[in-house]
């Protein structure tokens with residue numbers, strides 16, 4: 001199978017590594033997505049173990065496409081719709097990209113829909129209904145350079161939603177972005193990990209689950225279950241292996257989250273316990289300035305406020321200055337990783353970066369910056 005996986009911008013390379021470890025091959029890295037090939041077990045497995053992917057799409061057809069007519073005919077003739085899509089099954093169409101004469105995605109999606117339903121109608125005198133919220137199939141069309149690629153989306157929901165986070169604090173990180181950022185630190189699960197402004201606890205939950213390879217999204221109903229070549233036996237085998245996986249929590253080092261805001265702290269507590277990690281992540285409701293370094297050096301992570309408004313920024317300068325001084329005074333020998341969305345503020349840390357990785361956090365151009373605290 002040819003599969004596309006979408007990724008947080010800046011972390012495509014890390015998704016590629018992850019997919020390779022899970023059994024994907026012939027991997028190609030692009031902006032915000034990767035392409036790979038895989039067999040059935042791998043396709044099912046990546047849904048339980050990929051921590052970076054938003055979604056997976058299986059490519060099913062491609063054809064040259066300039067205009068309305070070549071789109072209509074290409075969709076109709078390039079895939080065996082009648083075997084795959086019975087009129088009792090619902091679907092919807094999503095479109096990305098454009099050609100010079102197909103520039104309105106809504107219109108293009110309608111044309112794809114018409115091509116498929118006209119074909120069904122001509123054979124069965126009946127056609128599929130469209131469902132926006134709960135379809136059996138999501139058909140994705142990508143247009144680029146007069147080429148059309150048709151794919152089937154494998155899950156209804158984005159896979160970054162893991163189900164442990166009903167409560168979110170201020171500016172929470174997407175779970176897959178948090179996981180990808182942790183992956184870049186190469187934290188090996190042997191040294192302590194502290195999030196000094198942990199918000200809803202996303203970094204720490206993702207770090208633990210990634211290190212222990214805890215499967216995710218096992219109990220979802222997937223759209224690939226509706227595909228003609230769905231292999232229920234293989235899927236159940238992968239699912240049961242994931243469900244019965246023995247997780248060795250005993251090997252975790254000290255993991256601490258610090259959050260000053262009592263309400264956000266309570267939300268973090270809820271999330272961490274929903275993730276089943278309340279015995280492994282210590283939460284402290286305090287200013288990070290009160291933290292003590294009682295352990296061997298490890299990694300400190302932080303997604304601080306960026307302060308997009310001027311007033312905020314002035315207040316935050318003081319926070320960043322305090323952070324820099326505090327870390328240098330108390331955590332010498334540790335690594336510090338900061339998600340910076342505001343370079344003006346970051347310079348007030350007065351620390352020398354040893355690595356900067358560009359990433360996008362919800363559309364904000366950020367840098368994930370590594371410092372060696374001296």
Ligand SMILES: C[S@@+](CC[C@H](N)C(=O)[O-])C[C@H]1O[C@@H](n2cnc3c(N)ncnc32)[C@H](O)[C@@H]1O
Nearest residue numbers: 171172173197199200202259260261287288303
């Ligand atoms: C951008 S949010 C972090 C979001 C978090 N990564 C998540 O996914 O939910 C920054 C957090 O830092 C907290 N914070 C601000 N100043 C703090 C301080 N001095 N000590 C500890 N936490 C602080 C805020 O209350 C806020 O929840």
